Amino acid sequence: MIEVKLHDIGEGMTEADITHFFVKVGDRVKADEPIVEVQTDKMVAEIPAPKSGVVKEIVVGTGETISVGTTVMIIEDESTVVTQPSNQQPENKSKSKRIMASPYTRKIARENGINIEQIQGSGPGGRITDEDVYSQIRSNSSPIIVEELVTESKTVVPIKPYSTDIPFKGRRKQIGKKMQQSLITIPHCTHFEEIDVTELMNIREHLKEEEIKISANAFFLKAISLTLKEFPIFNAVLDEENEVIRLLDEHHLGIATDTEDGLIVPVVRNVEKKNLKQLHTEMKDLTKKALENKLSIQEVSGGTFTISNVGPLGGSIGATPIINYPEVALLSFHKTKKMPVVNKKDEIVVRSMMNVSMSFDHRVVDGATAVKFTNHFAKLIENPTFMLLELV
Structure with a gap:
């Protein structure tokens, strides 16, 4: 088993926030393939898989703040994985290809509800760019219809009281x-x-x-x-x-x-x-x-x-x-x-x-x-x- 730990990706770094997982338990991963995205005080970074294998356990959750050295994920080494007959182990369709995109591009897609796997990249080697995502957002947008409440000759816009929490992370x-x-x-x-x-x-x-x-x-x-x-x-x-x-x-x-x-x-x-x-x-x-x-x-x-x-x-x-x-x-x-x-x-x-x-x-x-x-x-x-x- 391989323990994937948060390593020091920059000078002075002691901890980072888990912002996104690119894989789930049961997924096959290849060496150097991005598996988790983290946010430090200076940048967003991707942590790659150290070896090829199968994800056996995800130890921490999205949004958690963890220290350098903390185990993030456990991967079973490919050399020890027993391949089952195709009728017993369905192929994982979600891992059919590696998506080439920067952490920031992935973030834009996530925050706008865009499935980045469905975007055809226009960058070198099919890499997905920010503009590719923005184009998808524009194509998905539709006119917003606002219903007005009218009482006698006066237009009433209902306003519901609410409070907002801003995450401190x-x-x-x-x-x-x-x-x-x-x-x-x-x-x-x-x-x-x-x-x-x-x-x-x-x-x-x-x-x-x-x-x-x-x-x-x-x-x-x-x-x-x-x-x-x-x-x-x-x-x-x-x-x-x-x-x-x-x-x-x-x-x-x-x-x-x-x-x-x-x-x-x-x-x-x-x-x-x-x-x-x-x-x-x-x-x-x-x-x-x-x-x-x-x-x-x-x-x-x-x-x-x-x-x-x-x-x-x-x-x-x-x-x-x-x-x-x-x-x-x-x-x-x-x-x-x-x-x-x-x-x-x-x-x-x-x-x-x-x-x-x-x-x-x-x-x-x-x-x-x-x-x-x-x-x-x-x-x-x-x-x-x-x-x-x-x-x-």
């Missing part, structure tokens, strides 16, 4: 645990700054005129990387057990991204080695994957510093962001608005001002160092040409 639960761990472990301290982004916005407009689009986040990432070279203490990990602060050479910057299933942080790797155009393209690709829940574990792991740009959402002028443990700091960008500002000539001018919030681990860094960090970052953003001097 899956990514939402995992996010909660990660945030709690961070707050309990790290003594947070947050300071705020106001940065003039007028020149940065002007440069972006000039680039657009040349049909070159570079996002503000790309400039932010590059400025942070240059600032981390000056203040490497913020690109570090505190190893309490060995009583040492480990400074990291590579800048792997996480981008907090709001998705339908909750917050996720894709990581742009080696920002110190990439130019603005490369950063813009990579961030665009990662953000798209995050919104479609298609990020790999490598794309959400190993971050050394995180940014959160909530400015485009509007309304936010400040926050006390929670650090992405075990990192040392997080920089959050807020609403940008035009304001009257007194310049060096004592003239009142209109400038575009952006608020930032920086949370840092007070065990590792003092407040004065954090202020110097944001001052240096602000210098680069307010005078983008200074970036050229540091890039030489």
Whole structure:
């Protein structure tokens, strides 16, 4: 008998939620065939069968949260399975073929009541894509007829009182645990700054005129990387057990991204080695994957510093962001608005001002160092040409 256990599918992972089984007791499975889908705090993943055989027992249920090492399923090795005559053992029609589709595509189908096995895939090798599922949903849709209750000359729409329970599981639960761990472990301290982004916005407009689009986040990432070279203490990990602060050479910057299933942080790797155009393209690709829940574990792991740009959402002028443990700091960008500002000539001018919030681990860094960090970052953003001097 083979025990299929939840293994560590990503760094720091300790548990996951069971979201879906692709097989049932009695099904024959082939080696490496997906048999169960799980949700961690960072991604949806499929666990494959380690060997070919027959499913003898499913130990846990859908919706359960289990720890790494927990037995999920028991499979009888194919080499020990006794093949019965066809008249005694009917062929399992449900396992006649393997369905090729990503976990996110399967999720779309399940949530919309679509039998994914009945869809003809349009992708390479017959792989079923998101659009294949959406097309099936559209073809299954029918007009909704609403019956109205009419009393005398007044239309009455009956409303029944009800309460709604929102499940606290899956990514939402995992996010909660990660945030709690961070707050309990790290003594947070947050300071705020106001940065003039007028020149940065002007440069972006000039680039657009040349049909070159570079996002503000790309400039932010590059400025942070240059600032981390000056203040490497913020690109570090505190190893309490060995009583040492480990400074990291590579800048792997996480981008907090709001998705339908909750917050996720894709990581742009080696920002110190990439130019603005490369950063813009990579961030665009990662953000798209995050919104479609298609990020790999490598794309959400190993971050050394995180940014959160909530400015485009509007309304936010400040926050006390929670650090992405075990990192040392997080920089959050807020609403940008035009304001009257007194310049060096004592003239009142209109400038575009952006608020930032920086949370840092007070065990590792003092407040004065954090202020110097944001001052240096602000210098680069307010005078983008200074970036050229540091890039030489």
